[in-house]
Amino acid sequence: MNYNIALIHGDGIGPEIVTEAKKVLDKVCDVYGHSFTYKNVLLGGASIDVHGIPLTQEAVDTAKSCDAVLMGSIGGDAKTSPWYKLEPSKRPEAGLLAIRKALNLFANLRPAYLYDELKEACPLKEDRIGDGFDMIIVRELTGGLYFGERKTEEVDGVMTAVDTLSYNENEIRRIAVKAFEIAGKRKKKVTSVDKANVLDSSRLWRKVVEEVAKDYPDITLEHMLVDNCAMQLVHNPGQFDVILTENMFGDILSDEASMVTGSIGMLSSASLNETSFGLYEPSHGSAPDIAGKGIANPIATILSAAMMLRFSLNLDKEADAVEAAVQEVLKEGYRTGDIMSEGCKKVGTVEMGDLIADKIK
Numbered sequence: 001m002n003y004n005i006a007l008i009h010g011d012g013i014g015p016e017i018v019t020e021a022k023k024v025l026d027k028v029c030d031v032y033g034h035s036f037t038y039k040n041v042l043l044g045g046a047s048i049d050v051h052g053i054p055l056t057q058e059a060v061d062t063a064k065s066c067d068a069v070l071m072g073s074i075g076g077d078a079k080t081s082p083w084y085k086l087e088p089s090k091r092p093e094a095g096l097l098a099i100r101k102a103l104n105l106f107a108n109l110r111p112a113y114l115y116d117e118l119k120e121a122c123p124l125k126e127d128r129i130g131d132g133f134d135m136i137i138v139r140e141l142t143g144g145l146y147f148g149e150r151k152t153e154e155v156d157g158v159m160t161a162v163d164t165l166s167y168n169e170n171e172i173r174r175i176a177v178k179a180f181e182i183a184g185k186r187k188k189k190v191t192s193v194d195k196a197n198v199l200d201s202s203r204l205w206r207k208v209v210e211e212v213a214k215d216y217p218d219i220t221l222e223h224m225l226v227d228n229c230a231m232q233l234v235h236n237p238g239q240f241d242v243i244l245t246e247n248m249f250g251d252i253l254s255d256e257a258s259m260v261t262g263s264i265g266m267l268s269s270a271s272l273n274e275t276s277f278g279l280y281e282p283s284h285g286s287a288p289d290i291a292g293k294g295i296a297n298p299i300a301t302i303l304s305a306a307m308m309l310r311f312s313l314n315l316d317k318e319a320d321a322v323e324a325a326v327q328e329v330l331k332e333g334y335r336t337g338d339i340m341s342e343g344c345k346k347v348g349t350v351e352m353g354d355l356i357a358d359k360i361k
């Protein structure tokens with residue numbers, strides 16, 4: 001089959017890691033008889049450099065015309081990059097938020113999985129790790145504080161800034177449904193995370209999630225306050241299966257969850273709308289400090305490409321093959337610098353991509 005893929009190379013290490021993911025996808029095409037047509041889309045700093053803004057309508061239209069979007073990472077060093085001299089709405093991150101909104105990508109799935117081979121990279125003590133952990137954060141991505149009204153103004157001579165956290169029941173329901181559907185294919189547990197002891201938006205969140213839960217009698221639902229969840233993630237990460245939460249909490253908790261796996265360079269993510277369309281990107285940032293050095297770990301992007309095969313293109317076999325290839329390369333002891341441990345063989349970005357592509361069968 002032929003599929004159209006929008007490719008966003010992005011900034012920092014983005015172009016390097018996307019190149020390796022594409023290499024792996026090309027191998028998938030060879031082995032399984034597919035062909036992918038790639039359309040390049042500019043986002044973030046790369047778009048600012050060409051168009052003066054981080055996302056153009058043309059970029060959105062190109063992305064929409066494709067079956068899925070595969071992305072590296074965007075953004076630069078906020079201290080040194082000229083992009084951060086622009087007003088906030090013209091900076092790279094604003095482009096990312098705008099494309100999420102324009103494509104209605106309300107469901108952000110961020111798996112955090114402890115690879116057996118990478119147990120040594122986990123910063124937690126052995127007794128906390130237990131039998132390991134395998135969770136997925138389902139983060140609402142197009143509402144809440146990120147998209148509420150905001151302003152900074154002088155009130156009675158005092159500078160005052162306002163951000164608005166708003167959710168309606170429909171926004172909560174559709175992300176809750178995603179979480180329950182996903183839990184049904186996993187360990188059948190949803191932990192809904194909120195701050196219902198303080199926030200109205202969280203109280204509505206809890207109420208709607210409970211209503212949705214009634215349609216999924218075989219799934220266990222628990223509620224957890226976000227501060228407690230932050231603690232539980234390092235205390236006993238094995239207790240989680242699906243964590244369902246709003247945009248800002250999900251942003252924070254997903255970084256924490258990725259850190260306990262010890263390897264943010266390994267974690268993929270998918271952002272989906274109501275259809276099978278999605279945008280796939282690593283959970284990590286653009287790491288401008290190591291850009292162009294050939295040492296970035298391309299695995300998170302390669303695993304994001306695997307998620308794309310599975311969720312948007314319905315190519316489960318091919319997705320399995322990519323994930324198995326990653327696992328095999330790790331088993332053979334190859335590591336990029338970020339996940340390096342004693343006795344392993346250190347490789348760079350390109351070599352890691354070659355090794356994984358070679359293993360696609």
Ligand code: IPM
Nearest residue numbers: 075093094096097251254283
């Ligand atoms: C993420 C990132 C973005 C977010 C930034 C770059 C705007 O941190 O994808 O988690 O906060 O959503």
Ligand code: MG
Nearest residue numbers: 251252254255
């Ligand atoms: Mg984040």
